[in-house]
Amino acid sequence: MNEELEHKSEEVTWDVDGIKVYATITHPAGMRRHPAIVFVAGSGPTDRDWCSPLLPGTNGSARLLANALTEKGFVTLRYDKRAAGPHVRENLQRLVGKMSMQGHLDELVGAVTTLVSVPDVDASRLFVLTSSEGAIHALNYQTRTTSRLFKGLVLTGAPGRPIGLVARDQVLAQVMSLADGDEIMKRYDACIAAFVAGKPMVPDPSLPVGIKTLLASLVVPTNLPFARELWLKNPALLVSRVSEPMLVLIGKKDIQTDWRADGDALQKATAKNGNATFVFPENADHVLKYEPRPREKLVAAEVAARYNAEDRVLDSDALSVITDWLVARFQ
Numbered sequence: 001m002n003e004e005l006e007h008k009s010e011e012v013t014w015d016v017d018g019i020k021v022y023a024t025i026t027h028p029a030g031m032r033r034h035p036a037i038v039f040v041a042g043s044g045p046t047d048r049d050w051c052s053p054l055l056p057g058t059n060g061s062a063r064l065l066a067n068a069l070t071e072k073g074f075v076t077l078r079y080d081k082r083a084a085g086p087h088v089r090e091n092l093q094r095l096v097g098k099m100s101m102q103g104h105l106d107e108l109v110g111a112v113t114t115l116v117s118v119p120d121v122d123a124s125r126l127f128v129l130t131s132s133e134g135a136i137h138a139l140n141y142q143t144r145t146t147s148r149l150f151k152g153l154v155l156t157g158a159p160g161r162p163i164g165l166v167a168r169d170q171v172l173a174q175v176m177s178l179a180d181g182d183e184i185m186k187r188y189d190a191c192i193a194a195f196v197a198g199k200p201m202v203p204d205p206s207l208p209v210g211i212k213t214l215l216a217s218l219v220v221p222t223n224l225p226f227a228r229e230l231w232l233k234n235p236a237l238l239v240s241r242v243s244e245p246m247l248v249l250i251g252k253k254d255i256q257t258d259w260r261a262d263g264d265a266l267q268k269a270t271a272k273n274g275n276a277t278f279v280f281p282e283n284a285d286h287v288l289k290y291e292p293r294p295r296e297k298l299v300a301a302e303v304a305a306r307y308n309a310e311d312r313v314l315d316s317d318a319l320s321v322i323t324d325w326l327v328a329r330f331q
Contacts, residue, residue, distance in 0.1 A: 017098055019091055034073055035125035036074060036122070041131055049062045061288050068323065095222050096221045132159070133163070136159070139239055163231055169261070247325045248263070249321060
């Protein structure tokens with residue numbers, strides 16, 4: 001079925017520090033006011049559709065989710081961070097020294113302000129749906145802004161531990177089977193210690209290419225001071241300060257966020273509030289696509305390369321949980 005026959009979409013923009021942020025809004029059919037959802041993408045150059053130039057394919061999960069939720073009666077807004085999407089090249093030089101947690105917060109504030117000004121949006125029923133690192137920015141918004149406009153938060157693939165610890169686990173998984181794995185980790189840890197302390201980081205030339213690429217990305221001028229701020233941010237501490245209802249969804253086929261380690265950290269952080277629902281779909285991967293293969297058969301690089309392949313579909317269990325939870329909040 002042609003999605004354009006079911007709902008309409010429009011392109012909108014707003015400014016952050018003189019740089020335009022580009023977004024897509026989808027509208028359900030009908031003239032009444034609808035509940036609304038802001039989408040917040042994950043790390044790096046991930047765009048509004050949750051696609052990345054670092055990975056092949058354009059079948060982004062955010063676009064699929066937005067279409068599905070619009071059909072359920074939600075207005076949705078998904079945006080390109082200033083360091084993502086088709087305008088990234090023209091923005092990079094202007095972002096040097098301006099990439100920060102505050103910058104990401106300002107982008108999200110602009111998204112909220114834009115969405116609640118739309119005539120068919122009921123601002124009293126505003127939600128946020130995040131992917132991976134996006135959870136940190138949504139939690140930062142909800143705990144730092146006085147408006148706290150989100151009436152509910154859907155956090156998918158959300159880290160529960162500091163990003164630095166999550167990244168270390170991912171690196172360890174790549175090298176643990178190598179004969180010199182322990183030595184590689186010592187050299188990696190030494191580089192990270194220097195990075196956190198704000199000292200020069202000089203990666204050993206013998207480190208695997210992938211690890212050297214990761215380390216180099218942390219100190220690229222356009223990534224600072226954000227990379228260092230993010231590395232130390234504790235999602236569990238942020239989530240413990242949120243009183244609004246939350247749905248935390250981490251797939252058991254997620255090879256980037258660990259549903260046990262990160263899920264446990266978030267569950268402990270929200271235990272006293274009693275405001276969070278946790279679901280761990282059996283076959284959902286990091287971007288909520290259906291993954292039929294056993295977890296132990298998944299290879300990180302190969303899985304990521306197929307996140308946005310044209311034949312991938314959203315995991316039906318994950319989609320149902322998200323849809324049902326959101327619909328229940330506004331009835």
